[in-house]
Each structure stands twice: as C-alpha cells, then as structure tokens.
Amino acid sequence: MKIHFFNTLTGKKEKFNTLNEGKVKMYCCGVTPYGNTHIGHSRTFFSYDLLYRTLVDNEMNVEWARNITDVDDKIIHKANQEGVSCADIVSRYVSEQDEMLELFNLQRPQHEPKVTENIPQIISLIEKLIHKELAYVTNSGVYYRVRKFAEYGKLSKNKIDDLKKGARIEIDEAKEDALDFALWKFAKEGEIYWASPWGNGRPGWHVECSAMIHSLFGDSIDIHMGGRDLIFPHHEAEIAQSEGATGKPFSSTWLHAGMVTLYGEKMSKSTNHFVAIKDFLSKYPSEVLRLVFLSISYGQPLDFTFEMTTENLKKLAKIYRFVSLVDEYSNQNTNHDNQSSEFIFTELETLIPKMREFLADDLNSSAALAVFFDFIRNINTKLSALEKSGKILSEKDITILKSKWPEFKNWMKNAMGLLVEEPNVFFENLRKYNLASEISSSEIQQKLEERKRARANKDWAKSDAIRDELLAQGVQIQDAPSGTKWTIII
Numbered sequence: 001m002k003i004h005f006f007n008t009l010t011g012k013k014e015k016f017n018t019l020n021e022g023k024v025k026m027y028c029c030g031v032t033p034y035g036n037t038h039i040g041h042s043r044t045f046f047s048y049d050l051l052y053r054t055l056v057d058n059e060m061n062v063e064w065a066r067n068i069t070d071v072d073d074k075i076i077h078k079a080n081q082e083g084v085s086c087a088d089i090v091s092r093y094v095s096e097q098d099e100m101l102e103l104f105n106l107q108r109p110q111h112e113p114k115v116t117e118n119i120p121q122i123i124s125l126i127e128k129l130i131h132k133e134l135a136y137v138t139n140s141g142v143y144y145r146v147r148k149f150a151e152y153g154k155l156s157k158n159k160i161d162d163l164k165k166g167a168r169i170e171i172d173e174a175k176e177d178a179l180d181f182a183l184w185k186f187a188k189e190g191e192i193y194w195a196s197p198w199g200n201g202r203p204g205w206h207v208e209c210s211a212m213i214h215s216l217f218g219d220s221i222d223i224h225m226g227g228r229d230l231i232f233p234h235h236e237a238e239i240a241q242s243e244g245a246t247g248k249p250f251s252s253t254w255l256h257a258g259m260v261t262l263y264g265e266k267m268s269k270s271t272n273h274f275v276a277i278k279d280f281l282s283k284y285p286s287e288v289l290r291l292v293f294l295s296i297s298y299g300q301p302l303d304f305t306f307e308m309t310t311e312n313l314k315k316l317a318k319i320y321r322f323v324s325l326v327d328e329y330s331n332q333n334t335n336h337d338n339q340s341s342e343f344i345f346t347e348l349e350t351l352i353p354k355m356r357e358f359l360a361d362d363l364n365s366s367a368a369l370a371v372f373f374d375f376i377r378n379i380n381t382k383l384s385a386l387e388k389s390g391k392i393l394s395e396k397d398i399t400i401l402k403s404k405w406p407e408f409k410n411w412m413k414n415a416m417g418l419l420v421e422e423p424n425v426f427f428e429n430l431r432k433y434n435l436a437s438e439i440s441s442s443e444i445q446q447k448l449e450e451r452k453r454a455r456a457n458k459d460w461a462k463s464d465a466i467r468d469e470l471l472a473q474g475v476q477i478q479d480a481p482s483g484t485k486w487t488i489i490i
Contacts, residue, residue, distance in 0.1 A: 001058055003360045005223075006299060008231060008254040009155055013362055016253060018222050024055055025217045026064035027251075028109070029209065029226035029234070033093035034074045037100050038274040039289075039304055040260040040267045044227045046290060047257040047298040047363075049106045049417065051225060054359045057415045065111035065216050067209060068094060071202055076191055086192050100277050103286045105417050113212045115203060119194045122203045122211040126183045126196075128245045135183055137198050138174035142184035144206075147177055149240040155254060156232040163232070181237055183207045206237035210250075214242065224251035228259055228299075258301040275304065285429060288313045290417050294365040315373075317427075321476065322376045323409070324423035325383070329393060330401035340391040344382045347375055348404045352411050359415065368416070387479060444475055448484055451477075 003016040018024055028048045031041050048066065055062045070090040079086045101108060115122075126142055129135035134148050146152050146160065153160050163179060182204035187193035193200040203211075213221060219242075226235060235254065242250040260267060267274040280289065283306075291312045296302055351371070358367040386393070393401075412419045421429070447466055454462040467477055470486070477486045 001356065001360050003054070003058055004362055005253055005255055006362050008256050009251075011157065016222075018060070019220060019252065022059070022061055024060050024062045024064075024223060025221040026051075026055075026062060026223040026225070027209070027213050027217070027221055028064065028066045028224075029230055030066045030068050030112070031097065032069040032072045032074060033090050033097060034072065034078045035093065035269055036276040036278070037093070037097050038267060038269075038276050039262070039280060040274065042100065042104065042277060042289065043260045043293055043302065044257045045101070045106055046104070046293045047255075048225060050294070050298060050359075050363050050365060051223070051255065052107050052109075053415050053417065054363055057356065057411075058360060063111075063217075064109045065113060065212070066109045067212055068112055068114045069205070069208060070094075070114045070116050071192060072205065080190070096277075103277075103281065104290065105286070105420055111216055113216065115208045115212075118208070118212050118215060119203070121215045122207055123184075123196050125207060125211045125214065125241065125245055129183065129241065132244065134240075134244045136176065139186075140174055141182050141186050141201060141204070142198055143175055143180040144183055144237070144241060144244075145176065146179040146181070146240065149244050151243070152179075152236065152240050155236050155239055158232070181206055181233065183241075206234055207241055209234075210238050210241040210245075213238075213250075214246075219246040219248045219250075221251050223253045223255060225255040225257070228256040231256060255299075257298050261301065261303045263305055264303055283433060284309055284313060285316075285426070285433065287418065287420060287426075288316055291316050291369075294369055294416065294418075296366055298363050298365070317430075318376070319372075319418070320421075320423045320426045322380065323419060326379070326401070326405060327423070329383070330398075330405045332393060332398055338391050339394045340386055340389065340397075341394070342382070342386075343394060343396055344379065344386065345393075345397045345400045345404075347378065348400055348408060351375055351404075351408055356415070365416065444470065444486055448477065448486065452484065 004013050005016050006013045029044075031037070048064075052062055052064060068090070071086060075086050075089050079089050082089070100106070126135060129144065130137070130142070133145070135142055135144050153163055156163070160179070183206075184196060184198060184201050185204060186199050186201040191202070193202055213224075224235065224238075239250050262273060262275060265273060288309060292304075292309055293302070295312060295315075354371050355368040358364040358371065361367075409419050447470055451463050451466040454460075454466065470477055475486050477484055
C-alpha cells in the first residue's frame with residue numbers, strides 16, 4: 001500500500017519514498033527532562049507511536065531514534081536550585097518518562113541517545129562547520145553563520161531577512177548576526193562542561209540532534225518528526241548544520257505534531273497551567289488519552305478539556321461493550337436449526353483494509369476510527385434485530401467471526417494501540433476512578449438472577465423494570481447467546 005504524508009518541507013501531501021527500499025530511518029525529537037511530563041509532551045509521543053505502528057503495519061523495516069537532551073540551561077538551573085547534580089535531575093524525570101511510555105503502551109525506539117554520550121560526535125561536526133567557514137569562534141562560544149547557508153528558512157517558509165529570533169537564540173554582542181545560533185557555549189562558573197578545541201563548554205541545543213543523527217544513521221534520513229513548535233528555530237537550524245556540513249539532503253520528509261492547549265490557553269509550567277501525566281492517570285484509564293489523540297489528526301492543534309476526555313471515555317466504554325458482545329457471538333457453536341438467512345458480519349472481512357487505507361493517508365486516525373464506529377452501529381442494529389427475531393447467527397457468520405474477529409482485535413492492538421485489555425478487566429478497572437456505579441458486583445448478580453426468574457415466568461414488565469433499575473445505577477445489561485452480561489457505563 002502506498003503511504004502519503006504531509007511533508008512540512010515541501011508544504012504538500014506526497015507519496016512517501018524511502019532512501020532504501022522497504023527500510024525507514026527515522027528520528028524524533030525527545031524532551032528536555034527538567035520537570036514533570038504533561039499532556040502536551042505526550043501528544044507528540046503518541047504521534048511518534050502512531051507513525052511507527054503505521055509504518056510497521058505496512059511491512060516496513062523501521063529503525064528509529066528519540067533523543068534525550070540531558071544537558072541544558074533549564075536542567076542546570078533546576079540542579080542548582082535543588083543543590084543536586086544535572087545527572088540527578090535527568091535521572092528523575094527520564095524515569096518518569098519511561099513510566100509514562102509503559103503505562104500508555106507507547107513503543108520504544110531502538111535508540112535513545114543522550115547528548116552527554118555524544119560529545120565527541122558533536123565536536124567533530126562543529127569542526128567541519130568551522131573548516132567550511134559556516135561557523136566561527138567568539139569570546140562566548142562557537143556560532144553558526146546563518147547567512148552563509150542560502151536555504152535557511154526553507155522549512156519554516158520564511159525569508160532569511162524576515163525571520164524573527166527564536167526564543168532559544170541568545171543575544172550576544174560578539175555574534176556577527178543576530179540570527180546566528182550557538183553550536184558550543186563556553187562554560188560559566190559552576191556549570192557542567194567538556195573540553196573542546198575552543199575551550200571548556202557544552203553543546204548548543206540545535207547541534208546535538210544533527211550530531212546524533214549523523215552518528216546513528218549517516219548523512220541522510222527518511223523521516224524527521226517533532227512538535228510544530230520546533231519548526232523554527234530548532235529544525236531549521238538542524239537542516240543548516242547538517243546540509244552545510246555534508247552537502248547532502250538531511251531528511252526527505254518532515255512531520256510535525258500539532259500543539260496542545262488547555263481550555264484555550266497555552267500550557268505553561270511557569271503559571272502551573274498544565275495537566276501532568278500522573279494527575280491525568282489519577283482520573284482516567286490510560287487508554288482514554290490514546291483515543292483522545294486518535295480522534296483528531298496528529299498535525300492539527302488540540303484544545304484539551306476534561307469534558308472532551310470524559311466523552312472519549314464513553315466512546316472507549318462503547319467499544320469495549322461491543323467487543324464483549326461480539327466475543328460472545330464468536331464463541332457460539334454452529335447450529336443448523338433456526339439460522340438467520342441474513343449475513344451480519346460480512347463487513348468484518350474488509351474492515352482492516354478500510355481502516356489501514358486511512359492510516360496510510362497521513363496517519364488519518366480519526367477517519368479510521370469513524371469506519372470502526374460505523375461498523376459498531378451497523379452490527380449492533382443487526383444483532384438487535386436478530387435477537388428480536390428469535391433466530392441465531394448463520395453458519396457463514398460464525399465462520400467469519402472465528403477467523404476474522406481475533407485477527408481484527410489483534411490488528412487494533414498492534415496498529416492503533418487500542419483494545420489492550422479484556423473487556424471485563426477494563427470495566428472492573430473503571431471502579432478505581434469513581435466514574436461508574438457504586439453498586440457492587442454481588443448486588444448486580446442478585447438483580448440478574450431476579451430478572452432471570454421473571455423472564456422464565458414471562459413477567460416481562462418486571463424484567464424490564466429490573467433492566468431500567470440497573471441502568472439508572474450505571475449498569476447496562478446485554479442478553480447474549482451464553483446468557484445475560486453486564487457492563488458499567490459512564
């Protein structure tokens with residue numbers, strides 16, 4: 001299947017072509033670990049995850065890296081505030097990040113390079129740039145000559161004379177041009193440093209990624225991805241450094257995840273306007289956040305609200321209720337008596353290809369999910385009619401279910417990261433979040449036994465009354481082939 005991405009570099013959606021047939025070299029920008037991981041960070045990580053899953057689902061051999069910026073002004077400031085080492089700060093928050101990856105079922109890359117482990121490679125790259133007169137030494141460090149790279153601005157679509165100084169470009173009177181950015185910063189008193197040909201210091205932010213990419217993958221890669229806020233100056237600077245040093249295209253495809261706001265305002269640690277991952281997980285199951293992000297294109301901005309999250313929790317509960325129901329039907333034995341003449345599950349045979357096609361179209365997860373929800377609605381309608389008719393599934397339907405239903409559930413887990421739990425486990429876990437009914441399992445079972453006796457006595461009024469009573473307490477019941485099942489609703 002052909003894959004298409006919206007390439008920030010070209011400004012259009014285009015067919016994805018790899019440098020080597022069937023192989024993908026991919027680099028994704030990681031976080032600077034100096035504070036709690038929040039929802040904004042996780043959106044980018046989920047985008048990386050979906051990209052990786054989609055490439056693998058299309059039978060591509062993917063080698064990818066996500067860096068850890070383990071030396072930075074903010075890390076140094078945090079360490080000095082607490083009176084600990086930079087390594088202590090990094091270890092604390094990288095551990096938190098790793099826990100997030102596991103809790104959210106996010107795929108880990110083969111490579112997680114750290115800046116401090118790549119100092120020789122960084123120095124080597126800077127030496128090349130100085131040799132080509134693309135960089136120069138001042139009394140505060142080494143800087144890149146932006147105007148010497150004619151294509152600077154091609155990613156952000158800005159002319160060099162119109163570009164504004166990025167937030168992380170420091171003003172320095174010794175610089176030749178205000179847009180020139182630091183490749184190496186000379187150490188101030190009390191700061192961590194490494195020896196270099198120009199003096200003790202540490203790398204600038206932008207050069208770190210270029211050096212790590214060249215060390216892992218060579219001169220060129222297939223995909224570079226990050227948050228939209230990194231287009232300028234970070235990714236623009238990476239292109240200038242890498243292509244300036246090698247003379248070769250740096251990355252064929254550039255993908256950028258949309259920014260996340262919180263109730264219409266930018267998330268900010270300084271104003272405490274953000275949702276930390278640990279706080280989210282105290283309120284909702286982890287799988288809900290994946291559904292939130294899958295419900296909108298990765299490249300679009302997302303305004304996070306708890307109301308939105310609750311709505312997606314309801315959607316997730318709907319999915320698991322449906323899975324539980326179909327599981328029941330898939331376990332039926334073939335019975336030649338009283339079979340329905342209507343084929344109910346024929347759509348299941350084409351469900352994966354339809355959803356896969358949307359994911360291959362610039363990771364259009366929202367359209368893929370729409371196909372699945374349409375399938376749920378259609379099947380629920382048909383099963384309801386089947387129950388009222390008093391008939392059972394056809395032999396053809398049971399055959400399709402036994403082969404295609406497990407395949408679909410496995411595909412959802414691998415390609416989209418959903419359906420990671422059994423339905424009964426999912427609904428039982430909802431009780432941890434105080435989102436569901438307070439009625440106990442034993443009380444529910446007593447009501448179901450009472451309803452069973454009413455149905456046996458053909459007391460339909462009482463049967464319906466018990467159903468309504470349970471529903472009012474947040475419990476939905478479903479009459480399935482093997483008996484009546486119940487699930488908690490939100």
